Amino acid sequence: MIARRFLSFHQRVFTSSLRVMSSIPPPECLFKDINIPNRQLFGPGPSTMPQVIGSTQAQPLLGHLHPEFVEIMSQVRLGLQYVFKTRNAYTLAVSGTGHAGMEAAILNLAERGETLLVAKAGIWGQRAADLGRRLGLKVEVVEVGDGQIVPLSAIEEAATRVKPAVIFVCHGESSTGIAQPLEGLSKIAHDNGGLLLVDTVASLGGAPFDMDALGVDCVYSATQKVLNAPPGLAPISFSDRAIQKIKKRKERVASFYFDALELGNYWGCDGEMRRYHHTAPISTVYALREALAIIAKKGIDTLIQQHLDTATGLYSQLGEAGLSMFVERKEDRLPCLHTVKVPEGVDWKGVQTALFQQGIEFAGGLGATTGKIFRIGTFGQNSEPEKAKEVVNKFIQVVKEQSKL
Amino acid sequence: MIARRFLSFHQRVFTSSLRVMSSIPPPECLFKDINIPNRQLFGPGPSTMPQVIGSTQAQPLLGHLHPEFVEIMSQVRLGLQYVFKTRNAYTLAVSGTGHAGMEAAILNLAERGETLLVAKAGIWGQRAADLGRRLGLKVEVVEVGDGQIVPLSAIEEAATRVKPAVIFVCHGESSTGIAQPLEGLSKIAHDNGGLLLVDTVASLGGAPFDMDALGVDCVYSATQKVLNAPPGLAPISFSDRAIQKIKKRKERVASFYFDALELGNYWGCDGEMRRYHHTAPISTVYALREALAIIAKKGIDTLIQQHLDTATGLYSQLGEAGLSMFVERKEDRLPCLHTVKVPEGVDWKGVQTALFQQGIEFAGGLGATTGKIFRIGTFGQNSEPEKAKEVVNKFIQVVKEQSKL
Structure with missing residues (x-):
């Protein structure tokens, strides 16, 4: 007790908090390196960051x-x-x-x-x-x-x-x-x-x-x-x-x-x-x-035009593969986020997982559309025609593979 | 009119928005590189980021x-x-x-x-x-x-x-x-x-x-x-x-x-x-x-102790230079943000500006304390004793120079 009186206020508080602290050790997971794999983000966002x-x-x-x-x-x-x-x-x-x-x-x-x-x-x-x-x-x-x-x-x-x-x-x-x-x-x-x-x-x-x-x-x-x-x-x-x-x-x-x-x-x-x-x-x-x-x-209108052009190409690409867009009328469709009907007999989660394993994010539906659609985001630089085409081809291939299962 | 009917919906909207766009050109400042000087942040935050x-x-x-x-x-x-x-x-x-x-x-x-x-x-x-x-x-x-x-x-x-x-x-x-x-x-x-x-x-x-x-x-x-x-x-x-x-x-x-x-x-x-x-x-x-x-x-308690020790050193350092802390009782002071009275005859803004020109941020007061105090933050890595001491020395020197003016 006598010794304690000589400790400063800060030291006293500190000593008592030290005692309590010992019950919560530093989390071991923070001693390891952070794990951030590189992934192409073609879902509804966030999109791939340059x-x-x-x-x-x-x-x-x-x-x-x-x-x-x-x-x-x-x-x-x-x-x-x-x-x-x-x-x-x-x-x-x-x-x-x-x-x-x-x-x-x-x-x-x-x-x-x-x-x-x-x-x-x-x-x-x-x-x-x-x-x-x-x-x-x-x-x-x-x-x-x-x-x-x-x-x-x-x-x-x-x-x-x-x-x-x-x-x-x-x-x-x-x-x-x-x-x-x-x-x-x-x-x-x-x-x-x-x-x-x-x-x-x-x-x-x-x-x-x-x-x-x-x-x-x-x-x-x-x-x-x-x-x-x-x-x-x-x-x-x-x-x-x-x-x-x-x-x-x-x-x-x-x-x-x-x-x-x-x-x-x-x-x-x-x-x-x-x-x-x-x-x-x-x-x-x-x-x-x-x-x-x-x-x-780049120019905002060039960017918007790129999304429109890529969307048009993507509609053909998907259509040729026998896939149907969820939004019927072309003029009602959002040119940067594309919703595709999940074909009958295809496990949408299986498709998503297979693409994820290839390092590519594609999404399923959200809310009421869960299980009914795939969502493909071609946002910003992901709307560059060649890049979008290549990734959508991989998507089509995986859907086809899943259909055969 | 006939030609317009052959344009798709997207193209029509796009054409009209292009016309409007031309009145807002892309901002010239965005064609230059971003300017971010390196600065030591010893104010009330943000602090210097490792x-x-x-x-x-x-x-x-x-x-x-x-x-x-x-x-x-x-x-x-x-x-x-x-x-x-x-x-x-x-x-x-x-x-x-x-x-x-x-x-x-x-x-x-x-x-x-x-x-x-x-x-x-x-x-x-x-x-x-x-x-x-x-x-x-x-x-x-x-x-x-x-x-x-x-x-x-x-x-x-x-x-x-x-x-x-x-x-x-x-x-x-x-x-x-x-x-x-x-x-x-x-x-x-x-x-x-x-x-x-x-x-x-x-x-x-x-x-x-x-x-x-x-x-x-x-x-x-x-x-x-x-x-x-x-x-x-x-x-x-x-x-x-x-x-x-x-x-x-x-x-x-x-x-x-x-x-x-x-x-x-x-x-x-x-x-x-x-x-x-x-x-x-x-x-x-x-x-x-x-x-x-x-x-x-590092350990949370080691970190807190470092702030306490650095604060103690800083109180002596400032006291020896004839400067007074704003908070009278040591036990009432925040160990990571230090408030120092502006000495009579010293232009606090002048001090701040002089330090800023040396690449160091120190702050004045906030709200009711504006003009009455300096605020020195020694947050996290800025509480390393040598670093804090060196920067506070620069502060003291500038205050002394300003006092002579």
Whole structure:
């Protein structure tokens, strides 16, 4: 006891924590090397990351308000405006993966008690509806069968009836492989006093999209699909109309992390007087900058055209092999994520496993489409025609082998 | 018109978007190389990242449910249990930076209308209180002056009075440099029917902490401080008591992204039947795994002791140079983030700028302490005695030079 009185406060605490510590030894698995095999990612994402994007993450960290990092953030904003095709000031990346973009969008655009109208063509519409209910919104759903697009007329009818604060549409529904047409939707939203929100997680850069021409009020996406960057950021853009609505909110946004005006200030959307908001994921921002640089050099429309051309080739390739696309009408198909019917008698899991053993990821369905379809992602550099053709050939071969079993 | 009818749907959309595109050219800045200078980060974080952690991010992406990635997640969970000193099953990393950890914790632990008691000793208590109000909680604040710790008696008095669902305490208040004592707090929380939530963003691994021995119900942290990993993940752990409360909630958590039970399932906290929840930031998870491996090899208590020893040396070093610590009592100081009074007549910004030009980041104050203090972070590998001593010497020299001006 006497000896203890001579120990400093820190030492005392430390001594007691040492005693407790001994019951939790350091995990043995952390003494071994990390195991990361090289794999070609042709599923619904993440997609294969080019080495030049990965290696930028090995560079030293900068502080989140250092001038060079602020400059990189500005470059990311310009790059995102370029790929979204928008001049919106409030264009930035939320520090979370794609779903964080959905949360940030709905949290900011709608207030408790307001109505969210969801055009549901698969799991992402379902997710948005579920989130709306969690957030205390009234949720109205316009639903279609899997593999269908939601008709404009159905959205218009519902909007006229419920006067939604926000209409949610998923551009590229990755659970079914449809590309939802977006023309005419902003007029419906605006005519009924609301805003148009579009999820482009699985479509941005891989299907035609023009935020400003379409009159979209908020769009979000992810980095690990066509952009070929690592997951961890959700690009997002708000129209002036959306920002006006947010500025007039009665209640504050039920999040600080996702507050669009706070985020916008940190990202320099309202001028150069940036306040500290949170510590951005520095390495991931570097990677997104490099991914956007690749697209700027290639040209966003060249990239989209590459996806369209590769999709056309892939439809023929699969058709010649006797395989059928899940989405019947060609014009309804998402050009960067292809859904193929599992032929009768074929074990889809067996196909997936066989390809996985060859170092290639292909996916099965998601949600209601599980067991019914294969999903083939040709995102970004995986849409290079020769590469896609070769990998799809391997897929066809494995399906054929499995059919014989 | 006739020609247009022969164009496919995709081509038509594409043609129209091409026309619009031409008004937004690719940003010129993305044609230049990215500019990332090498800098020693001795501010409040992010801290300098060792090359071995950075380079793991250059490795190829895995899918978010690939067996090797699931194995890495398991290793991260074990590593986090080790550094938090807990056997809690629900120990994982939220896919966002430190503040996302705060949001996840409060969102899950409290329901609208319940009371959050905040022990406020600086900006992080203020942030938690503000967030509580955004989330529709009743917020009670126990406040002390900058540089003070919150007395246990004041927390006990308030808790007995307001019966909080959650007591929030910031262990390492990085805006003032105090280390809040945690002993006895869980008893106060539990005796009054509530839970104890501790923010260890700036303290984990740099100050004694033992989750289970202290009876903490929820703790969160960040990766870019003592762990020396890139920002982008918020380690978090929930006690069984916390999980029981969450399972009995009347309303669902007002977030899907931050829902503890959903996250816990994805991270394998409730068994190996993992559902897809979101796409984890793959590269950042690799980096966190490597950061935890470094700590496992060194030993968490050796690491904490290194911070304590370096802090003691630094107090002498600064004292000999005639500089005063902002936090008066040694036992109240955070051993990994040191706050030093700006001497009269010294331009703190000038000091910061001069060091920055030498490639070293030191910070000024934050919030109410702006202009009053310097903040020196010796996080993780920056707490190696020789390294810290050398950098602090440079700081002292610059302060002396500035004093003469």
